[in-house]
Amino acid sequence: MFEPLTQRRYLLSFKAARLPQQVADVIVIGGGVAGLRAAIASAEAGADVLVMTKDTLDESNTWYAQGGIAAVLQPLDSFEAHIRDTEVVGVGLCDEAAVKLVVEEGAARVIELLQWGANFDRQSGNAYDLAYGLEGGHSFARILHAYGDATGRELAQTLIGKAHSNDLIRISERTFAIDLITHEGNCVGVLALIGGQVQVIWARRTILASGGAGQLYRESTNPKIATADGHAMAYRAGARVQDMEFVQFHPTTLYVAGASRALITEAVRGEGAHLIDRNGDRFMNDYHPDGELAPRDVVSRAIVEQIRKTFFTHVFLDVRHLDAGKFRARFPQLARLVDEFEIDMSTDPIPIHPAMHYMIGGVDADEYGRTSLPGLYAVGEASCSGLHGANRLASNSLLEGLVYGARAGTDAAAEARKVTTSFPLQLEHSVAPSSKTELDIADVRNSLRSVMWRNVGIERDGERLTETREIIAFWSRYVMDKTFNPKEIAAAAIAGWELQNMLTACYLITTAALSRTESRGAHFRTDFPDRDDKHWRLHLLWGRPTETPIPEPID
Ligand code: FAD
Ligand code: SIN
Numbered sequence: 001m002f003e004p005l006t007q008r009r010y011l012l013s014f015k016a017a018r019l020p021q022q023v024a025d026v027i028v029i030g031g032g033v034a035g036l037r038a039a040i041a042s043a044e045a046g047a048d049v050l051v052m053t054k055d056t057l058d059e060s061n062t063w064y065a066q067g068g069i070a071a072v073l074q075p076l077d078s079f080e081a082h083i084r085d086t087e088v089v090g091v092g093l094c095d096e097a098a099v100k101l102v103v104e105e106g107a108a109r110v111i112e113l114l115q116w117g118a119n120f121d122r123q124s125g126n127a128y129d130l131a132y133g134l135e136g137g138h139s140f141a142r143i144l145h146a147y148g149d150a151t152g153r154e155l156a157q158t159l160i161g162k163a164h165s166n167d168l169i170r171i172s173e174r175t176f177a178i179d180l181i182t183h184e185g186n187c188v189g190v191l192a193l194i195g196g197q198v199q200v201i202w203a204r205r206t207i208l209a210s211g212g213a214g215q216l217y218r219e220s221t222n223p224k225i226a227t228a229d230g231h232a233m234a235y236r237a238g239a240r241v242q243d244m245e246f247v248q249f250h251p252t253t254l255y256v257a258g259a260s261r262a263l264i265t266e267a268v269r270g271e272g273a274h275l276i277d278r279n280g281d282r283f284m285n286d287y288h289p290d291g292e293l294a295p296r297d298v299v300s301r302a303i304v305e306q307i308r309k310t311f312f313t314h315v316f317l318d319v320r321h322l323d324a325g326k327f328r329a330r331f332p333q334l335a336r337l338v339d340e341f342e343i344d345m346s347t348d349p350i351p352i353h354p355a356m357h358y359m360i361g362g363v364d365a366d367e368y369g370r371t372s373l374p375g376l377y378a379v380g381e382a383s384c385s386g387l388h389g390a391n392r393l394a395s396n397s398l399l400e401g402l403v404y405g406a407r408a409g410t411d412a413a414a415e416a417r418k419v420t421t422s423f424p425l426q427l428e429h430s431v432a433p434s435s436k437t438e439l440d441i442a443d444v445r446n447s448l449r450s451v452m453w454r455n456v457g458i459e460r461d462g463e464r465l466t467e468t469r470e471i472i473a474f475w476s477r478y479v480m481d482k483t484f485n486p487k488e489i490a491a492a493a494i495a496g497w498e499l500q501n502m503l504t505a506c507y508l509i510t511t512a513a514l515s516r517t518e519s520r521g522a523h524f525r526t527d528f529p530d531r532d533d534k535h536w537r538l539h540l541l542w543g544r545p546t547e548t549p550i551p552e553p554i555d
Pocket of ligand 1: 029030031032033034035052053054055057059060061062063064065066067068069070151152175176177178209210211212221222223225229230263357358379380381382394395396397398399401
C-alpha cells in the first residue's frame with residue numbers, strides 16, 4: 001500500500017554526464033544554526049565548503065527563534081541540573097551521552113559566539129553581566145537572549161558574518177536540494193536546482209542541516225521552508241530515521257482569525273504571564289504543579305482540554321498584572337505583533353492557541369552527526385541525536401545545532417581528506433512516466449496539512465491514525481509517481497517536490513505514531529493515555545525497504 005513512498009529512490013530522472021557539475025569537499029544543505037556552524041567548522045579544518053539554502057539565509061527556523069539559548073554559564077547553575085531538566089522533560093527516551101555532550105560542550109559553543117560578537121542581552125552595561133531568562137522545564141534561569149525576543153536573528157547574523165569571512169565557504173541561496181546521490185552504498189553528493197537548472201554537486205562528505213517540518217501541519221510556528229525535505233531525502237537515500245512520532249506543539253501562538261500562527265515566546269510565561277480561559281480563570285495549576293511553567297507538552301494538552309471544557313476556540317495569555325513598560329522593552333517583537341492587531345496588552349488578554357513547533361524525530365545521528373548512510377551527516381532539527389528523547393526542553397535546540405554542527409563539520413572535513421573517489425561519476429536514473437490522473441498540488445498540500453493537524457496532532461488515536469495512513473497512501477499513488485520539470489516553471493517543480501517530501505514525512509510520522517501504543521512526552525494517544533515503560537522504553541527506527549519499525553531498546 002505504501003510502495004510509492006517506500007520504494008521511490010529519486011524524485012527525478014537524470015544522467016549526471018549531461019548536467020552541469022561541481023565538486024566540493026563538504027556540502028552543507030541548510031543555512032540555519034546547525035548548517036552554518038558545521039560549515040564554519042569544516043572550513044576551519046581546511047575543507048572547501050558549499051552551503052545551500054532553499055530560500056534566503058534569513059528564512060530558517062533559526063532566524064525566527066525568540067526565547068533564547070540555554071547554557072550553563074553561572075556559578076550557581078550546574079551541568080547536572082541542566083542534564084536533569086533535559087532528561088525529565090525527555091521522559092525516559094533521552095540518550096544520556098548526547099545530553100551530557102550537548103550540555104557540557106554547549107557552554108563552550110555559546111562563549112565562542114560571544115567572542116564572535118553575538119550581542120546577548122545584559123542586565124547592566126557590563127559586558128560580563130549577561131541577562132538570563134527562565135522557561136518551562138528549566139530549574140534555573142539559564143536562557144540567554146538577544147534584543148529581548150530576537151535571539152535567533154542575532155545568532156544567525158553572527159554565524160553568517162563568521163561564514164562570510166572565510167574564503168573556503170561558498171553560500172548558494174535559493175538553491176533547492178532535490179535528492180542525495182548515492183553510489184555503492186555511500187552518499188556522494190546532491191542533485192540541486194540552482195538558478196532554474198538541475199545540477200550535480202559531488203561531495204566527499206554531505207551534511208544535512210535542512211531543519212524542521214512545521215509545514216506538515218495546518219497550524220505551525222515554522223516558516224514556509226520547513227517542509228521536511230531533509231527527512232524525506234535521507235529516507236529515500238537509505239538513511240535510518242528515528243522517533244518520528246514525537247512532534248512538539250508550542251502552547252502559545254497568537255490566535256487571530258486570518259493571521260498566521262505567530263509564536264509568543266515561552267519566556268513571556270517565564271516573566272510571569274498567566275494562562276486564563278474565556279471565564280478569566282487561571283487554569284494551569286489544575287493540570288501541573290509547575291503551572292504555566294510546566295513542560296510544553298503538558299501546557300499544550302491542558303490548553304486543548306480547557307478549550308474543550310469551556311466550549312471555546314482558544315484561551316488567553318494574560319500580562320495585565322505586569323509592568324507594561326518593562327514588558328514591552330523585554331519583548332519588543334511581541335509588542336509590535338499585538339500592536340498590529342490592535343490588542344492592548346495592558347487592558348486585554350492575548351488570544352492564543354497551540355501550534356506545531358518542532359520536529360523531535362529525524363535522521364538517526366551519532367555523536368559526530370554521522371548517519372547510518374556512509375558519507376552523510378545530519379545535524380540540527382533534521383537529525384535525531386537522542387538529546388530530546390520524547391520531548392524537547394525549551395531553548396535546547398539552538399544549543400544542539402551549535403554543538404553537533406561544530407562536531408560534524410570538523411569530522412566531515414577530516415573524513416573528506418580520506419576519500420579517494422574521483423569525480424565525476426557516470427551515474428544515471430530513470431523514473432517511468434506516470435499514467436495516472438494529475439492531482440492539484442496546492443489542494444493536496446492544504447488537505448494534507450489539515451488532516452495532520454486534526455488526526456496526528458496534540459492528541460492522537462488508533463482509528464484516526466489508521467484513517468490518516470489510508471489517506472496518505474491514496475494521495476501518494478497520484479503524487480509519488482509524478483516527475484516535475486523545473487524547465488517549465490521552477491516554482492511549480494519545487495512545490496511538487498516539496499509535496500512528495502511532505503507525504504513521505506507524514507507517512508513516517510503517522511506510522512510511528514500508530515505503532516507507539518502508549519503516551520509519552522509529546523506523543524499522546526487518547527486510546528493509550530498511560531506511559532508504558534515495560535514495553536515502550538525504546539526508539540522506533542525506520543529504514544527502507546521495510547514498512548515496519550526496527551525497535552531499539554534503551555539500555
Ligand atoms: P533551520 O534553522 O530551520 O535551517 C534550515 C535550513 O535548511 C534553511 O536554511 C533552509 O533553507 C534549508 N533547507 C531546507 N530544505 C532545503 C532544501 N530542500 N534545499 C536546500 N536547503 C534547504 N529553539 C531554541 O533553542 N530557542 C528558541 O528560542 C527557539 N525559538 C523558536 C521560535 C520559532 C518561531 C521557531 C520556528 C523555532 C524556535 N526554536 C527555538 C527552534 C529552533 O529555532 C530550531 O529548531 C533550530 O533553529 C533549527 O536549526 P537548523 O539549523 O536545524 O534548521
Ligand atoms: C520560545 O521562545 O518559546 C521557543 C523556545 C524554544 O522553542 O526552544
